[in-house]
Amino acid sequence: LIEILPVPAYQGLSPSFFLVLFHDRTAERRVERMRTDFVANASHELRTPLASLSGFIETLQGPARDDPKARDRFLGIMREQATRMSRLIDDLLSLSRIEMRRHLQPQARVDLVSVIRQVHSQLTPLADELGLELAFAAPGEAMLVAGDEDEITQVFSNLIENACKYGANGGRVEISIRRASERGEEVIDASVRDFGPGIPAEHVPRLTERFYRVDAGDSRSKRGTGLGLSIVRNILLRHKSRLIVDSVVGQGSTFTARFPAISANVAKIPASTET
Numbered sequence: 373l374i375e376i377l378p379v380p381a382y383q384g385l386s387p388s389f390f391l392v393l394f395h396d397r398t399a400e401r402r403v404e405r406m407r408t409d410f411v412a413n414a415s416h417e418l419r420t421p422l423a424s425l426s427g428f429i430e431t432l433q434g435p436a437r438d439d440p441k442a443r444d445r446f447l448g449i450m451r452e453q454a455t456r457m458s459r460l461i462d463d464l465l466s467l468s469r470i471e472m473r474r475h476l477q478p479q480a481r482v483d484l485v486s487v488i489r490q491v492h493s494q495l496t497p498l499a500d501e502l503g504l505e506l507a508f509a510a511p512g513e514a515m516l517v518a519g520d521e522d523e524i525t526q527v528f529s530n531l532i533e534n535a536c537k538y539g540a541n542g543g544r545v546e547i548s549i550r551r552a553s554e555r556g557e558e559v560i561d562a563s564v565r566d567f568g569p570g571i572p573a574e575h576v577p578r579l580t581e582r583f584y585r586v587d588a589g590d591s592r593s594k595r596g597t598g599l600g601l602s603i604v605r606n607i608l609l610r611h612k613s614r615l616i617v618d619s620v621v622g623q624g625s626t627f628t629a630r631f632p633a634i635s636a637n638v639a640k641i642p643a644s645t646e647t
């Protein structure tokens with residue numbers, strides 16, 4: 373946008389000048405574009421199972437009315453589509469809730485070891501079903517970070533579930549936590565490693581975009597919404613933390629959540645302290 377403003381003659385100096393202002397709207401336009409893309413994607417993702425539901429309802433009211441076998445099969449598919457829609461709505465709501473609180477950094481004291489232990493036991497049945505060994509080498513000490521326990525739980529549920537779903541043919545998923553340092557600051561790395569197909573390098577920078585999938589068909593068949601890693605990224609941002617992805621095609625992927633460690637003094641704050 374270019375704005376041209378006449379400047380009145382100053383102290384008898386004439387002729388008058390014109391002030392030309394350039395406004396760079398690139399960033400504004402990008403945000404606007406992202407918003408409209410998001411609404412379009414979300415509508416499309418919701419419309420697909422809805423269209424399938426309508427189609428089956430019509431079939432059940434018409435040609436399949438007197439065919440009990442077809443009816444049972446169609447009702448099963450309809451149930452799956454309804455579950456898919458509600459999963460999508462849950463993820464959309466999660467994402468918007470987290471984005472609304474983006475600028476508030478949660479401050480409760482959270483032990484990553486106990487959070488991961490809990491997620492590990494919740495997801496062990498899924499791993500068993502997929503024929504995977506889900507290994508957690510828990511360190512002998514608490515690994516404290518400042519945060520929101522429910523959100524951190526959501527991070528590891530997503531990462532571990534992805535490792536199980538997409539890395540199932542690797543036979544094993546390993547979860548580990550260790551202290552490290554980054555630019556002189558102490559950090560805690562919690563990693564989820566799978567030995568599945570890995571992710572081609574060109575996809576890695578886009579994984580946390582909303583609705584981005586490496587293989588849409590594969591993701592849908594694995595009950596993915598394409599929002600999981602976007603939720604992970606937003607939660608980690610709110611925790612002044614980040615996601616690091618290492619992946620080698622044919623060897624597997626490691627997703628690491630890197631948190632700033634809290635100092636011994638902060639660690640003494642009672643667990644109920646939250647802002």
Ligand code: ADP
Nearest residue numbers: 534535538585586587591596597598599600601
């Ligand atoms: P989804 O709900 O589709 O799983 P995510 O945001 O969690 O969405 O992940 C985005 C995409 O990244 C997935 O669709 C999948 O293609 C890819 N992906 C995520 N985790 C892994 C993994 N451990 N191994 C291979 N691909 C993965």
